[in-house]
Amino acid sequence: MTTVAMSNLDLSRIKRSKSNSELTSMLVEYIKSDERLRAECQRQGKPIPNLRAEQR
C-alpha cells in the first residue's frame, strides 16, 4: 500500500488515451458481460460471482 496526499487536481495535465464515449462504451460492455456471466452461472446451477461470501 502506498499513500499520497490529494492536492488539487489539474485536469490540464492529463494526456487522455480514451475519449468519454470510448470509456462509457466499456462500462456498458462490462455490465453486459457481467449479466452474461451471471446468466451462465444460473444456467449451470453455480454460485454467482460478485456476491459477497456471506450472501450466498
Next chain:
Amino acid sequence: MDFEIAKEISAEIVAPIIDALNGAVDGELVRIILRHNNGGHVPSAFALILAVINTKATVEILMDRHIMSAAAFIWVWFAIRHQDNVRALHPAEPAVLMYHRPRQMCLDSPDHYVFRDDLEETHPLREHMAVGEQVFDTLFDELIQALGYSDEKEYLTHDGAPYRHNLSYMRAAYYQNRDCVLTF
C-alpha cells in the same frame, strides 16, 4: 434530493438513485453522498455512473470519511472526467480514498481475491475482468497525471542521488495490484 450510499455499493443500493436520475428534470439537484464506503459491486458502480452521465439533473458527488474501490471509482470518474452538470466535491473534513485494480472475491472466502493477471488465458473470468481493468487503469493514470505525475518528472537527481516521484512509487504499487491511498 439527497442519496447517501454508506458501507457498500450494490445493485439494490444504486437502483433508487438510478431511477431518480433517470426521472429528473432539467436543473433538479441530486446529491450523492458516498459515506464510509468500502466499495463492492463494480457493475452497479458503472450503472450509476452511466445514469449520472445521462441525467438532466445537476449532480453533486460528495465523499465523507473513507471511500474505497468501486465507491472511490465513482468519485474519481467525475473528478477526472469533467461534465458541466456534475461536480465531484472534495470533502470538508479529513478523508481517505483508496483505489485499486478491480478484483474478484472468492465465493468460499472473503479473504481471498483474484486479479485478472492471476487467471489463465482460457479462464472465463479473464476476458470479463480485462474490460473493467482497462477502465480502472485509464482513470488511475489520468488521476496521477492530474496530481502531477509525468514520465519527465519521474526522477530528480540531487547531490548524486536519484530521487523518485512519490506518484511513481504509487503507480508501481497500483500495477502490482496493491492498494493506493490518497488522503484529503
